[in-house]
Amino acid sequence: MRAAAFLDGWLRHKILLQHDKPGIYAYEQRISCRGRKMARLGFISLLRLEDFGRGKVFPHEETYPKAKLDRLQLMRAASANFESIFALYSDEKGKVTKTLKQFIKKKPLIEAKDKQNVIHRLWCIDRKSAIAKIVQEMKDKAVFIADGHHRYEAALRFRTEQKTKNTKFTEEELYNHAMMYFAPLEDKGLIILPFHRVVKPLAFFEPERFEQNLTQFFEVKPYPANRRTADKVRRKLLKDLGKSGLEKHVLGLYLGNHRYFLLTLKDETLIEEMVAEEKPKAWKMLDANILHFAVFDRLLNIAQETEDKIIYTKSDEEAVKLVDEKGRLMAFFLNPTKIEEIVAIASKLEKLPHKSTCFYPKLLSGLVLNKFEHGEKVKV
Structure with missing residues (x-):
């Protein structure tokens, strides 16, 4: 060699x-x-x-x-x-x-x-x-x-x-x-930097029905924007995402056409009941797992986060461009995984989901x- x-x-x-x-x-x-x-x-x-x-x-x-x-x-x-x-x-x-x-x-x-x-x-x-x-x-x-x-x-x-x-x-x-x-x-x-998730086009996707179904699990707060204000609104959403994430489980969502949303989990028991596996609560309540079980699995019928369905990026700007310019379906913004969560899960010899951490x-x-x-x- x-x-x-x-x-x-x-x-x-x-x-x-x-x-x-x-x-x-x-x-x-x-x-x-x-x-x-x-x-x-x-x-x-x-x-x-x-x-x-x-x-x-x-x-x-x-x-x-x-x-x-x-x-x-x-x-x-x-x-x-x-x-x-x-x-x-x-x-x-x-x-x-x-x-x-x-x-x-x-x-x-x-x-x-x-x-x-x-x-x-x-x-x-x-x-x-x-x-x-x-x-x-x-x-x-x-x-x-x-x-x-x-x-x-x-x-x-x-x-x-x-x-x-x-x-x-x-x-x-x-x-x-x-x-x-x-x-x-x-x-x-x-x-620790987050990995955002971008969803590729799915068959039989109905935007209005999807937005309505989100309310089963989340409080959905829209962030109105237009072409002129889109960047400012995205930065505001990410700021609120970080602030709310200190106490609650939150996700950011972009559905294209300058439509931004803040999703706040209504009840932790909703996620705990979805996870059939015997896992520590800290694992179940990771933002990446909340997104996977509540949205990808239940609402979008994506059983596994495979590369043919999900794109991972550390850049929120790139995530938005993939939706606006490359025809991707939607983008989810995540907060960084907390070091306390990593320690709590690793101490139990459990593994975090794919693309959960990026140490910088x-x-x-x-x-x-x-x-x-x-x-x-x-x-x-």
Whole structure:
């Protein structure tokens, strides 16, 4: 595989240099979001692998065989981690963050700006006492995978393959660990963006009947608009969607021809009665599931959110354009999934619906690499 050849060449020609001491890397990302400057501070380290349900590592997304195989084949060929898995942990008292901040006052080892104008800054922490302090603080913490589920499951598979070749497995082997980026759940720079849903044309759709049927489950508030006021009205709807979503279950709806609506769920029991599966209430009451069960399933007869019926987009403007200019049927605007919802659901080993979360900003690939040297072990 070309990736393995490139990596070996970079190491051989000293384009990439291996740090001569064990280290943890403080990683800060600076962004401008919604007119505000923000920063997120975490760290990159190795985590000893645990099977889901048998330790303190919790996923929240479904994975797909092809994507897992791609990651596994890369690990087999290159014996390395090229990207960090994005994980979340609770640092309510800020102890880990306080330790990291002691090291980010000096000039960073790396500073780069990506195409989205996100500034990435990296510092190496190789002081033994600081590493020990962070390790001790993290020892009993639950870890929630935010992004990188396929890489984590590929790492589990790679470990299993390597164990069969090693009769003296000790758990300290490098391949029994994954390179991860850890960010606090409480960090104000932890941003979750929503995925809006756009419905493709459906046979036998009756707009007037659909609008009437919505009142079975929702209080329907229209937002009158015309060509001149459409953008302003959309922004007003999204603002009200966010504000109302702090206390209620709400969805935004666009039916084309400048017709906007705010949908407020009338009664949670309506949704709970629809869901035959034994699921935690937090899962049932996700906005994405309310949309799926009440609207897609009951009113539109879309049993599954498949790509041939639903388009996902992070842009409300794109959602509207798909309806107005590309002949799509309607668009639904969602609030971001709350971090509390993710933790509550993942803690029960349940998975969120497809396209429920988009963590921003993304991690920059290649800042730190983890090469599995033959026979090397991890000792803390």
